[in-house]
Amino acid sequence: MANQYDRMEGIDDLSVEEFPSWAGKPVDHAWPWWPLLPLYPYGRRRTIVEELIPNQIWGFEQLQGLYYVAVPVRMTVVKVPEGLMLFNPLPPTPELRRAMKSLQKLHGPVVSIVLPTASGLEHKISLPSLARVFSKADIWICPGQWSFPISLPLGWLGIPSGRTKVLLQDGLPHQDSCDWISLGPLDIGLGRFQEVACFHKASRALLVTDALVGIQAEPPRLFDFDPTPLLFHARDVGDEPLEDSEAQRRKGWARLVLFASFLRPEKLNIPSISQVLRNAFKPGFRNAKAHFGLYPFEWKEGWENSAKEILGEKTPKIQFAPVLERLVFPRAKDTLFSWLEELNNLRNLRWLISAHFTAPLDFRPKEIRQLLKSTREREWAKNEGNWRFLGGVDKVLLRQKIVPKDPLKAFRD
Numbered sequence: 001m002a003n004q005y006d007r008m009e010g011i012d013d014l015s016v017e018e019f020p021s022w023a024g025k026p027v028d029h030a031w032p033w034w035p036l037l038p039l040y041p042y043g044r045r046r047t048i049v050e051e052l053i054p055n056q057i058w059g060f061e062q063l064q065g066l067y068y069v070a071v072p073v074r075m076t077v078v079k080v081p082e083g084l085m086l087f088n089p090l091p092p093t094p095e096l097r098r099a100m101k102s103l104q105k106l107h108g109p110v111v112s113i114v115l116p117t118a119s120g121l122e123h124k125i126s127l128p129s130l131a132r133v134f135s136k137a138d139i140w141i142c143p144g145q146w147s148f149p150i151s152l153p154l155g156w157l158g159i160p161s162g163r164t165k166v167l168l169q170d171g172l173p174h175q176d177s178c179d180w181i182s183l184g185p186l187d188i189g190l191g192r193f194q195e196v197a198c199f200h201k202a203s204r205a206l207l208v209t210d211a212l213v214g215i216q217a218e219p220p221r222l223f224d225f226d227p228t229p230l231l232f233h234a235r236d237v238g239d240e241p242l243e244d245s246e247a248q249r250r251k252g253w254a255r256l257v258l259f260a261s262f263l264r265p266e267k268l269n270i271p272s273i274s275q276v277l278r279n280a281f282k283p284g285f286r287n288a289k290a291h292f293g294l295y296p297f298e299w300k301e302g303w304e305n306s307a308k309e310i311l312g313e314k315t316p317k318i319q320f321a322p323v324l325e326r327l328v329f330p331r332a333k334d335t336l337f338s339w340l341e342e343l344n345n346l347r348n349l350r351w352l353i354s355a356h357f358t359a360p361l362d363f364r365p366k367e368i369r370q371l372l373k374s375t376r377e378r379e380w381a382k383n384e385g386n387w388r389f390l391g392g393v394d395k396v397l398l399r400q401k402i403v404p405k406d407p408l409k410a411f412r413d
């Protein structure tokens with residue numbers, strides 16, 4: 001599918017010489033640094049560009065994931081008085097750079113790049129290369145950046161220290177046009193969780209990273225380039241052919257969202273190795289696309305109902321990302337509540353744009369009140385159903401004293 005910013009008049013072709021080639025030819029969506037974080041689709045990433053709020057905000061989406069559990073990741077481009085702000089970095093493939101070039105011709109240069117999360121690795125990994133492409137932009141990063149297994153200085157991580165500032169500690173960017181609202185910090189043992197949301201007043205949009213998402217039953221457009229990840233998961237056994245239909249795509253998407261949200265959803269069995277191998281390497285499946293027929297999943301009856309917990313049928317369902325809710329906020333519900341109250345006090349808030357899933361989402365006081373009410377009424381830090389696996393992980397981390405009982409204590413002392 002062509003994207004509209006490729007077709008704009010007067011756009012020069014970007015040089016792709018510095019990028020690697022596939023079979024001797026440079027490609028538009030190559031991403032040479034993928035071995036740093038080997039996520040599907042590895043070195044080949046397509047980008048979809050969408051105007052989310054007319055003349056104000058654009059979304060750039062690429063797929064990222066593990067073993068075909070790939071979900072879209074979004075960089076948000078915001079028009080500010082001085083030019084453009086990039087919020088949540090993405091790998092700057094030639095395709096992305098060309099679309100950015102056309103936006104810059106219309107709206108001015110990239111003046112700032114914001115990494116608003118302390119912990120979201122999939123958002124951090126491309127900051128150094130994006131910073132090199134936009135070499136005059138100021139870099140703003142969330143406080144408490146950490147690397148695993150050892151904490152490295154910013155320069156070692158490829159973040160240019162000469163033009164990098166820390167949000168809140170060194171001030172805030174574009175304060176006339178944006179309000180900044182921090183969620184956290186919370187101590188999560190290995191490092192900290194914090195993300196700083198941005199309310200862009202002109203568009204009335206709130207930009208977040210991972211905390212809030214809106215998920216719908218229809219798969220994202222990015223899968224139109226290659227629906228294989230959806231069709232792969234729509235099957236019941238490894239030797240079932242990958243059949244393409246709208247129903248199969250939706251089925252695969254629902255399962256993929258269950259994986260991404262709960263890591264090991266309630267209605268999933270992991271079959272024995274001998275069972276997996278019995279269905280593998282059959283004629284017609286001896287190729288990488290079909291993962292050689294290896295399919296280590298078995299969905300139990302009723303999985304569709306458990307997907308309804310997180311998928312909105314007609315409109316996207318707005319929710320806290322389940323992994324964060326159960327592993328970061330199980331003992332810090334009040335922190336989430338006060339952040340939501342702060343959002344509720346923003347004047348004229350209209351839209352929510354997250355770094356994952358559907359955007360923009362309706363996000364007015366009515367939707368915030370609904371979210372507050374439903375969160376207040378339901379059981380928090382559950383261990384049953386889809387939450388069982390995440391609950392078990394939390395219990396082990398707590399028992400091993402890897403995560404503290406009180407995630408706020410370190411910041412009170």
Ligand SMILES: [Fe+2]
Pocket residue numbers: 120122123209210355356
């Ligand atoms: Fe994320």
